[in-house]
Amino acid sequence: MSLWTVLDMLRNDPHSFPQVDVKYDPDSPISPVILHLRPHLDLLFSGKHQRLHTICLKKLQDPHPPATLRYKNMVLSSPQEVLRRVGVSRAFGPTYAGDDLRYPGVWFSFEEDGRADPLRPTSPHPEEKMQEVKRVIISQKSASEESEDVLSEVQVCDAMYGDVESVTVKVHDGIALNFYPSSSPPVHVRIGITTAQDLTCELGTPIRVHYREDNRMNIHSKSKEDDPDVDTGYFYNYFQHGIDFLIGGTTHVVKKIILHTNLPGTPLFQRYKRCPWAIEGLPEDDEDDTPPRKWFYDRFEDIRHFLSPGETPPIMRLDRTDEEDGLTLPNSGTELLGFDGVALEVDESAHVVAVMLF
Known part of the structure; x- marks a missing residue:
């Protein structure tokens, strides 16, 4: 479990x-x-x-x-x-x-x-x-007679079948979800192409459908359109996979994908299951079958340099406990950093809490 x-x-x-x-x-x-x-x-x-x-x-x-x-x-x-x-x-x-x-x-x-x-x-x-x-x-029963390391990962078993094993992130494209067992074909979700109906067919009915009402980030948008004209859309929340999909309200096509790391001590802990994501870079040549990747457990500085070797993007501060009366956490503040096609939410310990693709 x-x-x-x-x-x-x-x-x-x-x-x-x-x-x-x-x-x-x-x-x-x-x-x-x-x-x-x-x-x-x-x-x-x-x-x-x-x-x-x-x-x-x-x-x-x-x-x-x-x-x-x-x-x-x-x-x-x-x-x-x-x-x-x-x-x-x-x-x-x-x-x-x-x-x-x-x-x-x-x-x-x-x-x-x-x-x-x-x-x-x-x-x-x-x-x-x-x-x-x-x-x-x-x-678990060990396959060998040697005692198993208590800090190791558990062995793959039938109870995991149907759960996400890993998620490969391709910026400007989408994600590939790999499920247990490893012989299962991956499910591809592409921004601007995959529809809400496709998600339901591939991943099942979401645990919750949340209609987007918070447009406070629009103040930072360069668009001069009035708020009533903005296609706010709705979210498909797959808490059991640690993934949210923002779907256009008129097109019903995936506009944004959010992957959650489920770090203990952060405000979003336990709302989502851990999504074991990895951001994939470009292969070095046409024959490279193993392009470079940065995983959810890598330090933010390594991921930042991987996404943008040149400079650090502007930083926005976020405290998710502002709207939670009586909730105090030692690690409640996070930073939002936007790159080309991807944004990262980073906690005070320099770990990535969430990845947003758009």
């Missing part, structure tokens, strides 16, 4: 999950994200694609709320049943020696915080059969 999907599910059930703590590294756009759901759950999401990597269950006997852990048709832990070493062995069978009981995709720890007692012998004594399990860690 993606971070966006899990948070959306938790937000729709505030009674069961009244408090969710989100932890991340504000200096890295590909920082792993940890969700703390007190008291039982810690969820670790991968850095680049924000996919659920590891689940940690703890405080199994905490009654607020009570937790029941099952494996197949067997109850392992409940308010009436304490999970112990002998219970794990009976349910899962033998495994390799160690401080913890490790099986493919799951392991059981007898330490509260994961730090084993260095003085405790590695082989359990008879009385240690009654050791209480303090933590259960669940992850």
Whole structure:
């Protein structure tokens, strides 16, 4: 599952999950994200694609709320049943020696915080059969016997099929959406050509259709036309892909494409799923099959030099919390920078929050 999907599910059930703590590294756009759901759950999401990597269950006997852990048709832990070493062995069978009981995709720890007692012998004594399990860690089954890096990306699985794997951005043209599995044909959306009907056929019905009413940016336009004559259009919001499409109100053709990076700590966090975009440059020659690209996790300075090696465009300031009463964020201010055919929204840490093609 993606971070966006899990948070959306938790937000729709505030009674069961009244408090969710989100932890991340504000200096890295590909920082792993940890969700703390007190008291039982810690969820670790991968850095680049924000996919659920590891689940940690703890405080199994905490009654607020009570937790029941099952494996197949067997109850392992409940308010009436304490999970112990002998219970794990009976349910899962033998495994390799160690401080913890490790099986493919799951392991059981007898330490509260994961730090084993260095003085405790590695082989359990008879009385240690009654050791209480303090933590259960669940992850994907690794294809190899080597332990998987907790900071790595998750392996492609059936649950991802139909989700966006990557988006290739071509300035002055449009985007190519690549879906899981990788054998799926890409979907091309071209500015000035693709229609609203094309989007519905290729991507399905948008989660929301938003009619554009905010024309405050028109004050910066060189056009002398009156506002009533401007074709404001409407947006197709595909939150599950992290993409917005502005469609002309009279032509019903795509006019603008907005791709969202879903950076934690920014005002737009969790409104959109992360869109793993890459801006593609011109190939060096006709035989170049791998033209240069800049990805969503690259620093703004690198992307700026990639788009415009000569000079830095004028900068406009934006604070998305101005219209949100009571919302305070440490990283609420962003800058808008326009280039030829593309604009970037950049946060205070020099990471790109969104890409706008027009």
